[in-house]
Amino acid sequence: MTAPNGILVVDKPAGWTSHDVVARTRRLAGTRKVGHAGTLDPMATGVLVLGLGPSTRLLTYVVGSDKEYLATIRLGASTTTDDAEGESLGWAPADRIRAITPERLSAAVEHFTGDIEQVPSSVSAIKVDGKRAYAKVRAGEHVALKARPVTVSVFEVLATRGAVVEGNVALDVDVRVVCSSGTYVRALARDLGVALLCGGHLTALRRTRVGPFGVTDAHELDGLDVAAALIPPATAAASLFPVLALTDDQAIDLGHGKRVTVDSDDVDITAAVSPGGRLIGLATVRDSTARTIVNFPDEDQTTGADDATADEETR
Known part of the structure; x- marks a missing residue:
């Protein structure tokens, strides 16, 4: 029997780590030669590109591709992780949220579009002194990451709606982001909140494309037939x-x-x-x-x- 060899695009479900997906795929494919091109947080869903067999060698080139995301940013509060899984750092006054006009929101979004300097989320996989930043944060250490250049080619507001969370007024903003590798959408949510003087964090994130591989190419893990789903190396x-x-x-x-x-x-x-x-x-x-x-x-x-x-x- 020929060992599996190719690229597999999976639609990662919420609550799964990228490593969980790799482990499941190894069992389904009957091989340990499985790797992935870029981590997705457990909260996030969407496109996760896997390489099987010799095709793991292609992942180096996939990971550097641009990415597309659909996300929801909640304006009104920052969190310790810049997303909904972290602890709230406090809510902005209701009148500050109501003062966010479409024009102010559009101007703030435009400020974070193009070639920008971004400080990654402290709860990230970036290594600091040989350890992952998220591991140091979870161990109670303070982590201050340096800003680095990234490109946000598209930062588009799709819809806005008011929300009330535990009695606090918030504004939920649905966005589409197309960005370079190494960009943190959570950090965009955080920085948008800072710019609007109200705090912000991510409540939903779905990766819809990695380079040429989109959600139309993606397969759900339940009932996955690896051999049928594999994209041949060529x-x-x-x-x-x-x-x-x-x-x-x-x-x-x-x-x-x-x-x-x-x-x-x-x-x-x-x-x-x-x-x-x-x-x-x-x-x-x-x-x-x-x-x-x-x-x-x-x-x-x-x-x-x-x-x-x-x-x-x-x-």
């Missing part, structure tokens, strides 16, 4: 990079690490595919010469766990 790579079609001889040579002469313009990364449709590797082309960056041997040529998991990611 198909997945072709959605990320231009394709370099090889001859049989070129495929053999490139697969063995040799440089081959090809009829192609220069390209930084290309998916090199054999005549039979197998992904030979990712290659770079310069002056009509292709060389491998990462090779993708057949499953029976690989050994070891080959797991690839990106723990720090947008959420």
